Amino acid sequence: MRTVYLNGDYVPENEARISIFDRGFLFADGVYEVTTVVDGKLIGFDGHIERLQRSLKELDYTYKVEREKFLTIHRELVSRNSLDQGMIYLQITRGNPDDRDFEFPPIDTPVTIVLFTQKKQVVGTATEVKGLSVISIDDLRWGRRDIKTVQLLYPSLAKMEAKTRGADDAWLMQDGFVTEGTSNNAYIVKDGKIITRDLSKDILHGITRKSVLACARLLQMEVEERPFTIEEAYTADEAFSTSASGFTNPVVTIDGNKIGSGTPGPVGDKLRALYLEENMKAAV
Numbered sequence: 001m002r003t004v005y006l007n008g009d010y011v012p013e014n015e016a017r018i019s020i021f022d023r024g025f026l027f028a029d030g031v032y033e034v035t036t037v038v039d040g041k042l043i044g045f046d047g048h049i050e051r052l053q054r055s056l057k058e059l060d061y062t063y064k065v066e067r068e069k070f071l072t073i074h075r076e077l078v079s080r081n082s083l084d085q086g087m088i089y090l091q092i093t094r095g096n097p098d099d100r101d102f103e104f105p106p107i108d109t110p111v112t113i114v115l116f117t118q119k120k121q122v123v124g125t126a127t128e129v130k131g132l133s134v135i136s137i138d139d140l141r142w143g144r145r146d147i148k149t150v151q152l153l154y155p156s157l158a159k160m161e162a163k164t165r166g167a168d169d170a171w172l173m174q175d176g177f178v179t180e181g182t183s184n185n186a187y188i189v190k191d192g193k194i195i196t197r198d199l200s201k202d203i204l205h206g207i208t209r210k211s212v213l214a215c216a217r218l219l220q221m222e223v224e225e226r227p228f229t230i231e232e233a234y235t236a237d238e239a240f241s242t243s244a245s246g247f248t249n250p251v252v253t254i255d256g257n258k259i260g261s262g263t264p265g266p267v268g269d270k271l272r273a274l275y276l277e278e279n280m281k282a283a284v
């Protein structure tokens with residue numbers, strides 16, 4: 001059984017209790033982060049903490065995230081759960097107002113803070129060799145996808161639609177252009193150039209995205225940050241996705257169309273290797 005963190009305490013997972021009035025439960029009024037652990041170390045920790053603070057600010061939370069406090073909790077959970085590879089999930093909600101009300105609770109209502117570990121193989125996975133098949137579907141999420149909120153019903157429905165149709169994941173589309181994957185950023189490669197949607201309110205500003213694009217520049221690869229259509233993706237030489245827990249994962253078919261040779265491509269493979277090397281050096 002896992003030891004989880006809830007509002008200052010480390011408790012067995014089956015003893016962690018949250019109110020039925022919690023804003024996270026009733027209004028999906030909460031934000032989250034997922035930080036990957038490799039060899040017991042945290043990947044991209046500072047990026048996740050910065051984005052967490054930004055998400056809270058964008059939703060008018062006054063809570064200030066203290067880096068050291070959260071680093072301690074992350075490390076404590078890694079140690080108490082003997083986590084070698086996997087993720088730490090962190091969620092902060094607007095707390096328990098003791099009733100249901102569309103208005104925010106009083107400003108001094110304490111936020112709810114939950115963290116727990118998830119064991120998962122993240123290095124040397126079958127997916128990095130085999131690649132992913134994706135389908136495209138309409139992006140019906142709200143207009144502030146740059147905020148990492150816990151409103152994940154639509155991404156979850158999209159993922160299930162992909163599974164039902166025999167695929168691994170869905171790429172979401174707005175006006176014919178790909179925004180991102182259900183829980184990852186999306187890329188194509190054409191004539192050696194990496195193309196990925198530019199940062200805006202339309203997509204999550206991935207921590208992995210930032211690092212992978214920095215790796216691309218280190219490798220002297222050309223990067224174009226702009227929206228691309230799904231048709232452009234069909235005829236790309238290569239496609240891949242990025243996320244904290246997936247690093248870079250090759251996308252080998254889209255809507256049944258083979259991308260390039262239909263096997264993981266060299267650009268994604270090189271980026272994955274350098275991403276891991278750089279981020280393992282910097283892990284805390």
Ligand code: PDD
Pocket residue numbers: 034180181182183184185203204205206207208209242243244245
């Ligand atoms: N998902 N886009 C969306 C919609 C996401 O949910 C995520 C992350 C990303 C990639 O961001 P990052 O590189 O910072 O992980 C892009 C996490 C992993 C999740 O929901 O489990």
